[in-house]
Amino acid sequence: MLETLIDTYGEGAVLMMAGLAVGVLFGAAAQHSRFCLRAAVAEVTGGQLGPRLSIWLVAFFAAVALVQGAVALGWFEVAQSRQLAATGSLSGAVFGGLMFGAGMILARGCASRLLVLSxxxxxxxxxxxxxxxxxxxxxxxxxxAPAREALGRLWLVPGGAARNLLAVTGLEPGGAAGLAAAGLALSFGLAWWRGVRVSHALAAALVGLAVALGWAATCAVARVSFEVVPISSVTFTGPATDTLMGLVNSTRLPAGFGVGLVPGVFAGAGVMALLTGTFRVERFGAETPMERYLLGAGLMGFGAMLAGGCAVGAGLSGGAIMALTAWVAVFCMWLGAMATQALLNRGAAPHPVAG
Structure with missing residues (x-):
């Protein structure tokens, strides 16, 4: 059936529709669960193992367990993804992750959360x-671009085994899936302990499922296509730039997974907000100074491109395939975000956790 769809509509159109479907699921689930790395960091920095942390952990471990479980069962293969096969930058992951984490706190949301809130x-x-x-x-x-390239060249790591945490640790995909499943069970336990609604916890797991479906969809198209199709999953900075530049520079958007993903997330989140009565217009004000948000946006934009992904592109999608640079990047995002949140907490009363 997939071959027929590709023959009829082409790889780009099929990928775009897959991205749209995955995006709708991600957007609706992220909005209902209030999935947000910044909110999780704010809780941890304040000394809490709270509900927002449990939501992020459920999504993360669900993504890892589902992707590694599928790889172990031979349902798809991710070794040829850019995050594993291409040369990576550990210096970019470190500096970019720190910058992205700091920017995420200043802007009160990462790239995915900003799209959902929009x-x-x-x-x-x-x-x-x-x-x-x-x-x-x-x-x-x-x-x-020259500054990004200069920082990225400071510490490179070759693609292949050196960039694959499974190869580095000697762990098999089945073992990684088992450990992630245990982490998922503990995360559900934390969510129950912190009073998270069942529907919110399940929606967080659906965020992880969307990441797994993204890998599955692009791998399936790449397997049957005669063209070279890059495999990828849910990420936002790159697809958002492609979509915006396509709208500005061309009368037609280049069909692809990412171009379908961005409007899909927007639609899914918007419909969920309307259905749950959480849609409301919010503007800049005295307590939400624009200059802080814009500084945060700049740090995140540069940091994401330097790190090779945003909090979801590296943290969930890259983390789920056990890419070394992705794990380093998301670890540094946590560090940068916690340091920035701690500085803000010292200077003023903490901002509310809600994104």
Missing amino acids: ATGNLRALVTGLVLTLVAQSALRGVL
Whole structure:
């Protein structure tokens, strides 16, 4: 059936529809669960193992368990993904992760959370997300690209076994899936202990499922296509820049998984907000200064391109395939975010955890 769809509509269109479907699931699940790395960091920095941390852990371990379980069963193979096969940058993961984490706190949301909030009427998130996308494009191909390349070249790691945590640790995919499943069970236990609603915890698991479905869909198309199809999953900075540049520079968007993903997430989050009565317009105000959000957007845009992914692209999608640089990047995002949150907490009363 997949071959028929590709023959009829082409690889790009099939990938775009897959991205749209995965995006709708991710957006709806992220909005209902209030999935947000920044909120989880704020809880941990405040000395809490709270509900928002449990939501993030459920999504993370669900993604790892599902992806590694599928690999162990031979359902798909991720070794040819860019995050494993291509040369990576550990210096980029470190510096980019620290910058992204700091920016995430200043802007009160990572790239995925800003997109989800934009669909719920949050104009602060919409403006911040647009600035983030423009800075990311500048870091990829514009005036900031030389600085990104210079930092990225400081510490390179070759693609293949050196970039695969399974090869580095000697762990098999089945073993990784088992450990992640145990982590998932503990995360559900933490969610229950902290009073998280069952529907929110299940929605967080669906966030992880969306990541697994993204890998499965692109792998399936790549397997049957006569063209070279890059395999990937849910990530936001790169697809957002591609979508924005396509809208600005062309009368037609280039069909692909990422181009379907971004509007899918926006639609899924928006519909969920309307169904649950959480849609409301929010603007910048005295307690939400624009300059802080814009600084955060700039740090995230440059940091994501330097680190090779955002909090979801590296943290969930890259983490799920056990990419070394992705794990280093998300660890440094936590460090940068916790340090920034601690500094803000020293200077003023902590901001509410809600994203």
